[in-house]
Amino acid sequence: MxxxxxxxxxxxxxxxxxxxxxxxxxxxxxxxxxxxxxxxxxxxxxxxxxxxxxxxxxxxxxxxxxxxxxxxxxxxxxxxxxxxxxxxxxxxxxxxxxxxxxxxxxxxxxxxxxxxxxxxxxxxxxxxxxxxxxxxxxxxxxxxxxxxxxxxxxxxxxxxxxxxxxxxxxxxxxxxxxxxxxxxxxxxxxxxxxxxxxxxxxxxxxxxxxxxxxxxxxxxxxxxxxxxxxxxxxxxxxxxxxxxxxxxxxxxxxxxxxxxxxxxxxxxxxxxxxxxxxxxxxxxxxxxxxxxxxxxxxxxxxxxxxxxxxxxxxxxxxxxxxxxxxxxxxELPVETEPASDAPTPVDGSVKVSALSHAYVDGHPVLSDVDLEVRCGERVALVGASGAGKTTLAKLVAGIHLPASGSVCLGGVDARELGRAGVRRAVTLISQEVHVFAGPLAEDLRLARPGATDEELRSALETVGALEWVETLPDGLGTVVGEGGHRLTVTQTQHLALARLVLADPPIAILDEATADAGSAGARVLETAALRALQGRTGLLVAHRLPQAATADRVVVLDRGRVVETGTHEELVAAGGRYAELWAAWSAGRNDT
Incomplete structure (x- = not known):
């Protein structure tokens, strides 16, 4: 080394x-x-x-x-x-x-x-x-x-x-x-x-x-x-x-x-x-x-x-x-649980103010980012690799602490909520989803330990996964994970989205959750993601621009800054950075 x-x-x-x-x-x-x-x-x-x-x-x-x-x-x-x-x-x-x-x-x-x-x-x-x-x-x-x-x-x-x-x-x-x-x-x-x-x-x-x-x-x-x-x-x-x-x-x-x-x-x-x-x-x-x-x-x-x-x-x-x-x-200190009188988010809104972050001093990844997401709104984060999309998502999810600026969830500063409070308000799903060894039902209950089988089936049905789950050898009792029934990438992400429904957080972040599923699988998961986000605020780190096009609003990042924001139609008509990305994606699709 x-x-x-x-x-x-x-x-x-x-x-x-x-x-x-x-x-x-x-x-x-x-x-x-x-x-x-x-x-x-x-x-x-x-x-x-x-x-x-x-x-x-x-x-x-x-x-x-x-x-x-x-x-x-x-x-x-x-x-x-x-x-x-x-x-x-x-x-x-x-x-x-x-x-x-x-x-x-x-x-x-x-x-x-x-x-x-x-x-x-x-x-x-x-x-x-x-x-x-x-x-x-x-x-x-x-x-x-x-x-x-x-x-x-x-x-x-x-x-x-x-x-x-x-x-x-x-x-x-x-x-x-x-x-x-x-x-x-x-x-x-x-x-x-x-x-x-x-x-x-x-x-x-x-x-x-x-x-x-x-x-x-x-x-x-x-x-x-x-x-x-x-x-x-x-x-x-x-x-x-x-x-x-x-x-x-x-x-x-x-x-x-x-x-x-x-x-x-x-x-x-x-x-x-x-x-x-x-x-x-x-x-x-x-x-x-x-x-x-x-x-x-x-x-x-x-x-x-x-x-x-x-x-x-x-x-x-x-x-x-x-x-x-x-x-x-x-012996490391544990995260302290929020006090009983600690403030709680009043809704699923997200407000980011003057947010800056750097993993290495002198090399900022985000610089003075301002962003407001209304409760229930679905916002897609778009940009080239290294633009800062995932970093912004992780800061909102409380995985990283910002170098400067603030993140407010439901009107409460994330620093007042603490990491445990942020985790209750925000669930992040990335493209790296783990399937735990054991019955599929127990894997799902990680999100809600007391969930009944009917509640599990309801969550699976919400994201369109119940049909293939019922075809498994033992249904919800099928052993998956290491040494068990092997799930496809699409099925694995389906389980992650079902867990999201069971956890029922007010804010959900999908960080390129459909990136590894292939074209057909990605379309299935994009539909599942939209259904899983119903009734909650959604931040989508969009790997596929069609997923961004379905969002209520698109935020374009470039070199750690927000350079454009608007609906898909507005940004395409504006002819800016997003329009360039959309044109490049459309050309690539036509070539195939």
Whole structure:
């Protein structure tokens, strides 16, 4: 990812370490009993497992003393009991830890999704859709993997280390001192590794988000890319961002290799110290061979837990970076609901005054736009690509906040209504309509959750969609969306218009809602749109001029300014910008 591209996107926030820990504590608090139960079972299992080394040491003493096979029966039976008890307790404890982790992860995911769905669309657009999707997909996957695999293993490893060190102290404090000689190497290794890993994994998550954003842009706009012969440029951007993600991944692999080479050095130092101490103590009669054997086995048994615990720091760093990204979004302030005494629009009128907006400073998209739309009036916004039609529509819909000027809905300033109030007054339908997986009826009820089947059929009939819906395998119960019945572009837009009827807002904005349907489908949808707009104010961002011709009034924008306004007939007769567009469209139609 090029730095210039990254700087242009205001990425969604990432929580600090303190914020992440505080959020994690809040998620764990309701499940304290489960957490304590999991720890208690793991402690019991680990403690029972530590009896293995002393029992093996006892067997060594019995062999040295030549006590005979009969003396070995009891220690062998005890070893079997220990193995079974440890395995059972470890399995139960790991299951409890996994359950705790999955419960907390589910709570975090619900908080994240709930907050993400309430983010202002302007904020999401500033960050880029890839940033949000990478968090809800890649970051959740990484945390889920850590919860299911790393967390139970880490909990068991940490308890094993603590209790084993206590066991060495019980055998002889000098064995514990010998083992601690390896600790400085472990500490230096972790201090060397963590800062580097944190930077690399955080950067890799950002690079992955940038790559996903570029993929969504290139694939979602593939027709535009082809039309303007931008394939090579987009290919290079994908290659650059893919290479950036790969380079960071390779740096992480090299870092892990250096990490384990240092751990191997610590194992050598610790084991040499324990064996040397055992030889010294046995030679002086301070301990017997069995005790020295148990100490060596204890330390050898620490190899895997220590390596696992330290290696899981790798997973913890990756999961921690992902967790911070999720918490960063879930901790964003929510939109405040309008107060009970807040003003409400008195009708469906729209008044735009001296409206200006720019996505990048110094490059205005709209400049001093004035526009009044009467309640119930249908106004078409027309202009060349880049004229500012969609930006004006988004400002009226409250998706963006204007740089200057004002938008009044039903006589109330949009700033007084707040984003939530604007959403209740205005519904925007674009050409990018999503069909949610599930029964078609539930897809429609997103607009009005309590709608009856009769109300759904009425809305479908209003926009002319009931006929084809009734031909589906299960009618309203037909499963659509991902993995279900595939709908055509025209049918998808039909559903969007039916949702509009069900939501019943006073103001509706159709942003090129018929652009992808083809000529025949567009004519069907234009008729459906007119029926859906009956009784409400309509703003039409017109992709097809015939749709503009049916509007009560046409507003022509050019370079961010209103240059003409009037009925279709008036503007054609005036011979201005709209007349030029109409003549060009008519000529193109005659050529075909």
């Amino acid at each position: 090029s730095e210039s591209t990254a700087d242009q996107r205001a990425l969604l926030p990432t929580a600090s370490a303190a914020q992440t820990l505080a959020a994690l504590g809040g998620l764990l608090r309701p499940h304290r009993l489960l957490a304590l139960s999991a720890v208690a079972v793991l402690v019991v299992g680990t403690g029972v497992g530590l009896l293995t080394a002393p029992l093996l040491g006892r067997i060594v003493d019995l062999v040295v003393e030549r006590r005979g096979p009969d003396a070995l029966v009891v220690p062998m039976v005890l070893l079997l009991v220990v193995a079974v008890a440890r395995g059972t307790a470890t399995a139960i404890g790991s299951a409890l830890v996994a359950r705790l982790g999955e419960t907390v992860l589910a709570s975090l995911r619900e908080r994240f999704v709930a907050r993400a769905l309430r983010l202002p669309l302007e904020r999401v657009e500033q960050a880029g859709s890839g940033d949000l999707t990478s968090r809800v997909t890649g970051d959740v996957t990484i945390i889920g993997k850590a919860v299911r695999q790393a967390l139970p293993e880490f909990a068991g490893a940490l308890l094993t280390i603590i209790l084993t060190l206590a066991g060495l102290a019980v055998l002889d404090w000098r064995f514990l001192c010998a083992v601690l000689l390896a600790v400085p190497v472990h500490i230096l290794t972790v201090r060397w590794y963590i800062p580097r890993a944190t930077r690399i994994y955080s950067a890799h998550r950002v690079a992955t988000g940038a790559l996903q954003h570029q993929l969504l842009d290139s694939i979602g706009g593939v027709r535009t890319v082809r039309a303007f012969r931008l394939g090579e440029r987009h290919g290079k951007l994908l290659e650059q961002r893919s290479q950036g993600a790969v380079d960071l991944a390779l740096r992480g692999i090299r870092l892990v290799s250096g990490f384990f080479s240092r751990l191997n050095a610590a194992e050598f130092i610790g084991l040499a110290a324990v064996l040397g101490t055992g030889f010294f103590l046995v030679d002086r009669g301070a301990v017997n061979i069995g005790t020295a054997t148990a100490a060596a086995l204890y330390f050898h048994g620490l190899f895997n837990p220590i390596n696992a615990a330290l290696f899981l720091i790798d997973d913890a760093q990756s999961a921690g970076a992902s967790l911070a990204r999720l918490v960063g979004v879930s």
